[in-house]
Amino acid sequence: xxxxxxxxxxxxxxxxxxxxxxxxxxxxxxxxxxxxxxxxxxxxxxxxxxxxxx
Numbered sequence: 001x002x003x004x005x006x007x008x009x010x011x012x013x014x015x016x017x018x019x020x021x022x023x024x025x026x027x028x029x030x031x032x033x034x035x036x037x038x039x040x041x042x043x044x045x046x047x048x049x050x051x052x053x054x
Contacts (some may be wrong), residue, residue: 021029
């Protein structure tokens with residue numbers, strides 16, 4: 001008798017996801033986001049915002 005028509009229920013193997021972010025990497029990303037935000041605000045007021053009243 002062949003066993004090729006029997007369904008075997010097995011737990012799925014756990015997938016390896018991205019590892020946790022190191023604290024140093026998190027600090028660098030936060031500082032980069034802060035600097036990018038400051039640059040965006042400066043660029044807005046430099047090039048887009050209407051001139052202020054005299």
